[in-house]
Amino acid sequence: DQQVKQNSPSLSVQEGRISILNCDYTNSMFDYFLWYKKYPAEGPTFLISISSIKDKNEDGRFTVFLNKSAKHLSLHIVPSQPGDSAVYFCAASGAGNTGKLIFGQGTTLQVKP
Amino acid sequence: GAGVSQSPSNKVTEKGKDVELRCDPISGHTALYWYRQSLGQGLEFLIYFQGNSAPDKSGLPSDRFSAERTGGSVSTLTIQRTQQEDSAVYLCASSESRVLLGGYTFGSGTRLTVV
Numbered sequence: 454d455q456q457v458k459q460n461s462p463s464l465s466v467q468e469g470r471i472s473i474l475n476c477d478y479t480n481s482m483f484d485y486f487l488w489y490k491k492y493p494a495e496g497p498t499f500l501i502s503i504s505s506i507k508d509k510n511e512d513g514r515f516t517v518f519l520n521k522s523a524k525h526l527s528l529h530i531v532p533s534q535p536g537d538s539a540v541y542f543c544a545a546s547g548a549g550n551t552g553k554l555i556f557g558q559g560t561t562l563q564v565k566p
Numbered sequence: 567g568a569g570v571s572q573s574p575s576n577k578v579t580e581k582g583k584d585v586e587l588r589c590d591p592i593s594g595h596t597a598l599y600w601y602r603q604s605l606g607q608g609l610e611f612l613i614y615f616q617g618n619s620a621p622d623k624s625g626l627p628s629d630r631f632s633a634e635r636t637g638g639s640v641s642t643l644t645i646q647r648t649q650q651e652d653s654a655v656y657l658c659a660s661s662e663s664r665v666l667l668g669g670y671t672f673g674s675g676t677r678l679t680v681v
Contacts, residue, residue, distance in 0.1 A: 457608075459608075489672075494674065495674055496659070496672030496673050497657070497672050498671075498672070499669030499670070499671070500669075552670070553599070553611055553614050553622060553625075554611065555611065556601075556609035556610075557608050558608040
């Protein structure tokens with residue numbers, strides 16, 4: 454049972470435009486959500502996170518939105534840059550924000566110059 | 567060290583052989599995690615060590631998989647009698663504590679190929 458789902462395997466956007474990456478989850482006990490970025494041949498790197506008590510968190514060009522009623526979160530990148538081209542994973546942590554993360558399958562973002 | 571170090575970076579082994587993968591976490595990080603990423607898949611949780619607590623082994627796919635963490639630092643993931651479906655990138659990560667305020671730091675992974 455896939456508890457965290459990223460239904461779009463890939464996304465292509467033009468440089469300067471907004472990139473929106475989506476993630477759905479099924480477990481209402483998840484209380485902490487994170488986004489990671491991964492370049493080829495490298496490990497994932499932490500990007501941004503959000504607690505379930507919030508609905509938005511912003512860090513520079515990156516904003517994560519959380520809709521608990523819909524069990525949906527999204528990552529907005531504005532403006533998109535070619536260097537943002539990577540695989541993006543969303544992840545969720547269970548009750549008590551323990552260490553174990555459940556990851557989605559990833560979305561490959563391509564930002565075209 | 568400055569980051570999470572994993573060795574080897576690549577490993578090709580014959581089906582049926584045992585392999586050991588090593589992870590050196592960031593100094594002072596009490597939590598250590600193993601994940602794997604099979605081709606076209608997301609990151610699959612394997613095992614989690616937190617300080618001196620009993621590890622969370624709930625993600626290990628079979629009894630051929632085991633892991634230990636010696637002295638609260640270096641960890642070794644062992645796969646016995648490897649099978650072709652074990653081929654994946656094995657990722658190790660560490661964090662300061664179980665509270666994930668800033669996520670955890672991953673190593674670059676070990677790409678395991680079972681032929």
